[in-house]
Amino acid sequence: MRITKIAIVAVVVMLLGCDTGNRVDPFFQDYFIKYYGEDGNQEGVDIYVNDDGSMILLGNSSSLTELSIPFIVKTDSLGNVLWQHQMGSRNETAVDVELVTSGTHQGKLVVVSNVGTDAESKIRLTIVDQSGKGIDSLILPTNAWQAVKSVTPSSSNDFIVSGYAAPDPVRNSPLSPDDKADIISLRVSQSLTSVDTLSWQAGEHEGFAVKAFEIPLQGEIKYGLFGYSDRPIDLSSGFEDKFEVIVVNVEGIQSVRKNSGQSGQKQKASRAIQVPASQEDGFFMIGTNEDGSNRDIFVTKYSNDLSTMKLAQTLPYGGKMEGVAVASAIREEGYFLLANETQDNNNRNIFLVHIRLDGSKVWSTTFGTDDGDDTAGAVAALKNGRIAVLGTIDLETQKKMALIIVNKNGGFSN
């Protein structure tokens, strides 16, 4: 009898130690890697997080039959697909998605994309509702070659489109053979019925407006065009890429131009964000510092009125880095920077680093392998402290849009 009792007690104790659904924490629900796509390859370029935690993933699909076509996915907060589909047309590359915050399309999404080829490129705006239904779209009429980097819904219910165009011979007279681009910013009405030029820069040989923000200055709404150009800083300077902010009013009249960068090296911006009050307000830019064959992340932080520049520095993390995107932390101090890290075999990995407000590193992590060319798209800080990274993972047989969600330390568990 005694041996039977011992056996029963032992079995009960052992059963209590069994791993069950309640005993194994489902970390994978909060922190995960998920792939999205369809036939062919899909690359992730931008992410927008709705207030309810659902996410809009924007990318582009390519296959044997389609050179490039925008691909958009909406997921719940756990990364499960709510809907997904292609949009636009062949030879179209989506670059940015934003929420329309006011006007007739309030709550809907606006997507900007480049339509065409290297020989001919135009900008398209597409309005999509939260159920994925296309509402309206417009290819901006132009005779010039134009490329877009981002769209900003304005408080006056317009869309401010930022990018660059082929140099205008009139504005760049005499036109240099080295001149390849003019920074442009276009204003499109929310009804997609009117388009006008907010700003058309000249004097640079290359450059890109990566984002426009409304900036209240001297009691007036103005637009800050954040990007980069090789415009000479003064009469004694040569053409050298530097981060650049140009401020224009609603009529497009320019009032401020600021540069940041390091002399003798090139700094090319890729993304700019508006920093919330919790992170000392202002604007944060990320890009790449090119010093010969070296590549490092370069960042600049401006105050709200652009009067002070807190950070303008190269962040050397070793290896070849190409700064791609940035997000302000929500629960932590500082920013999450996203970059492409080029390996010795020229394949890239996705590099995520958390920096404090003073630019010092908290932690960093990489996603991807040396065997694949894995690239960064966008990063977003989520309300519960998680970090969402959208990128492209080069799998063995195809490339797929990847949503990677990690904890506040860059890991996949608590």
Added chain:
Amino acid sequence: MVGKKIIGCFLVLLTFSAAPLFAQDECELTLARAQEEFNEGHLYGIPGLLSDCLEKNQNTEWRQRANLLLAETYLLLEDPLGAEQSYLNVLRANPEFLPDQSRDPIDLVYLSRKFTASPIFSFWASAGPNVSPVRIIHDVNIGGEPGTKEKYTLKMGYQAEAGFDYHYDEHISASLGVTFASTVFKHTTQNLFGQNKDIVEMTERQSWISLPLSIKYSDNIGRIRPYGYLGFAFRTLLTDNVNIKIYNRDLKSGDEIASSDKQSPNLNFKDKRQSFNQALFVGGGVKYKYGLNYFFVDLRYSLGFKNMVNTDRRYDDITYRWTYVDDDFRLDNLSISIGYIHPFYKARKLKHARTKSVLRKIKKDDNADN
């Protein structure tokens, strides 16, 4: 000349090889004479008569009969120590010897109840095939689409096992063994990136060393003896190799699907697994008595207790290349084995003689006589 030598050698060999047979015949004659002496009541000379043959004759059947005669002789001579020693020798010659109550003298039956030769330990070894059902704790998907389907398929592995049983009594024993097992299962993801599109097959081969500890209940009568047991095993993962095959299926034209396939080399998953695990197991089978030993067929189901997945390594280079992510799962095992049991019989005097039933019979017989 040569022929004569060969014949001579043959005769010499025949003489030496036949010598034990002659000795056996001689001891048989001696035992027959001793039996006659016993029957005639000439008891005192019997031990001396048999002593030479007991020293040189190794035939177990003969030794059983001789020692039994000696035990009966000593009982009649009222030499209990001699009787007990002779009965122990009977059990050493035949561990399963039991006197027949209807044929043998009751005092021999009474004596037999003070002794046993049942094994304290038995050695066993077995081998056979197994399958490893997967029980999912949490389903983890690599694709975000709801239409993605996953399933696990059984694949056959094998195991070899050896160990010892400690016999608590004739029915209950505790068993401790060591098992080497190779387990295999397959995980398939379907409808990845669209209905009827990509398929990812992952085949995992593991090798384990386990220490199974169990309590067993066995029947102890008959040639075929069923048994059942319940136990717990500590398992250590030795190796874990995985092959992944990707069928990248895209629409080519119309409804035609073009598949670009790729198979991985052997991928080491050991770091992605928990190295130590435990299992509760239940099983049973039948033993077939063959001489003093047994053959057996055993069926066992093991319930894996712990999550197999090292969750810290769920997402790694495998995920970035081979479109695969682990579910949280426990690994069970269903095995069938064929084996052999060798009991170590030990003739010994019992601490608590089981003589009550004999005493009851003597009393009953006395009452019947009166």
